[in-house]
Amino acid sequence: MLRIADEMSFSISRSATALKSGKALRVALLMSDHIRLWFSASVIEGLNQVLHADGYDLSIFQISSIEERREFFDMLPVRRNADAVIVASIDVDAQESAQLASAGVPIIGINCVNPREYGFTAAVGIDDDQGSRLVARHLIGLGHRNIVYVRTSREVSLRFSVQQRYDSFVKACLEQGVTPTTLVAQESEDRISTIVSELLSLPQMPTAIACQEDGIAIPLIYQLVCCGYRIPSDISVIGYDDSFYAHDIGLTTIRQDPIGMAREAACKTLDLINRKTTGMPFQTFPAQLIVRSSTSRVSLDKG
Structure with a gap:
């Protein structure tokens, strides 16, 4: 059979x-x-x-x-x-x-x-609370106090887990007497260029930038270098995820x-x-x- x-x-x-x-x-x-x-x-x-x-x-x-x-x-x-x-x-x-x-x-x-x-x-x-606290303590431990946090925009009416990352990061900074500046990356093809324009428009460039995810940090590093900034000599950048290419470009990040x-x-x-x-x-x-x-x-x- x-x-x-x-x-x-x-x-x-x-x-x-x-x-x-x-x-x-x-x-x-x-x-x-x-x-x-x-x-x-x-x-x-x-x-x-x-x-x-x-x-x-x-x-x-x-x-x-x-x-x-x-x-x-x-x-x-x-x-x-x-x-x-x-x-x-x-x-x-x-x-x-x-x-x-x-x-x-x-x-x-x-x-x-x-x-x-x-x-x-x-x-x-x-544990996003732990991960975001690690980001904050790493940057503050390196002496950074002028810190920018770049997050995504969630226009849809859903609650997303990445909100925890932002809330925990801000709380950890405030506990150390540091008030980070928040920039929102709107969903568009030019979102990183827009963030760079907003950074260059600040009264003073930050010494460190924490990004909600590597998908922001990696192209941001590229555009900052194109603008003449040295990473990390001029600006430290840290991501979150340890995703594709994070190792290749030497991105400090949180691994999940x-x-x-x-x-x-x-x-x-x-x-x-x-x-x-x-x-x-x-x-x-x-x-x-x-x-x-x-x-x-x-x-x-x-x-």
Whole structure:
């Protein structure tokens, strides 16, 4: 029979398997960022490594507003076309979590703020409070007091995990008697050029710039060098993520491991689908300061 099946290129029907098991064999992933970005691509890679090996497909939903998010949670229990929902870097409210719980669908967070409070079944994430404090203490320890923080603009009405980075950084600076200046990088192709223009328009150039993510820090360093500034002699720059090219250009940054976090989230997801429980449902990964050549002690004439 096996020989005949092989000759006929017979394969087991996924639909029949799903019907027999009562499972959709599909996990829904909610994201806010573009899939091509480092964090999103890494999360997808890590999830797929675990889920695909267990026979599960990954359906990706890009959410840009509360309205889109609510529509997803309203329709999923009706369609019942996913066995679990993974949410990356955005929050859901307690009512939406309860909707899934009532339908027996677990919800797992990756880098989500206050997952217990909002009714997540499980969650993994970097300790953004620790990471941002490391950034602040590193720069202040090097003697910097004229510090600029560059963050992204979130025009959509969702709460994003990167807000924690900003809040913790500002708090850590204020505790040391330093009041950082905040610049907002609006979503556009020219956002880094705009930030450089705003920096050059300040009464005095900062001695250090902390960036919400490497995706800001790396092109910012390039444009500052093009403007004649030496990094780090004139301006220290620090990023956050330890993403693509951070090592190559010598960027000091905070390391997180989205592939590792996603793999852990996928394992918890399979546990919850198959056994309705998982060990250590809420797990925090420590941040790590990676010191490279883009930061240095402030020059004596600028201190």
